[in-house]
Amino acid sequence: MKKNNLKKGFTLVEILIVIMIVGLLSTLAINGYSTYRKSAILDLTADEFVSYFSWAQDRSLYGTYGEEKMDNIKSFFEGNPPDLTLSTRAGTVLDSKKVLPKCYGLYIGKTSDDYSAGVFEQDFAGKKIFMHENWIYQGCPDIGNPDFQGIENSKVNILSDELSLDPGIVIKKMSYFSTTDSSGISVNSVIMRFSPPDALFESKVGESNLKSTYFEGERLEIEFGYVTKEADQDDRKVVFDLFNKKSYVEKIR
Secondary structure, three states: OOOOOOOOOOOOHHHHHHHHHHHHHHHHHHHHHHHHHHHHHHHHHHHHHHHHHHHHHHHHHHOOOHHHHHHHHHHHHHHHOOOEEEOOOOOOEHHHHOOOOOOEEEEEEEEEEEEEEEEEEOOOOEEEEEHHHHHHHHEEOOOOOOOOOOOEEEOOOEOOOOOOOOOOOEEEEEEOOOOOOOOOOOOOOOEEEEEOOOOEEEEOOOOOOOEEEOOOOEEEEEEEEOOOOOOOOOOEEEEEEOOOOOEOOOOOO
């Protein structure tokens, strides 16, 4: 009896089917990763604004150099200005590690067709003045009405103007909600600032003056999203609760 020496293998049709299946699975995996990556970057962008809000609040309370800075701030407000100098060969200079209290804040504003955002600091004046039947600290100067081509002026020191958005992500809308208007008012500029010694919170919406008194329900909302939004992709909304001095992120359709 003759043996069958023919070796069995895959036919051309079977190979083509396998290639087609592998290609389909690869396409699905790449698309899924791309969607996940965009969603993660959108989350990071929104979280960055929330983190800088908390950063400004913490800096106004605790400063930048831990316990040493905090002791200097306490002495400053108790009427005992600390020694902020440092002896060097060139003479006595200001020690950068023993600076006086400062106000910290962040700004978001529209420049033509785009938005700019950043964080800033201002020197705090510890002198007390009599106002509204009470003695209060002179504090940090008013910011004025910047045009948001940047808010650099003699009263403001920009620490960073690089709160930039990832390519493709835009701020779609900024809205202010009051206790009497639940539908919200569209705004083009927002400044939020914290002042020592107890992180007094102030905000400036549009052309209005800085204010520090708020009511339940007052908030600012900033909506982020991609210019070309996919069907299953959510936008992000950063909510600044002005009354409770908190911020958080929400997903929106």
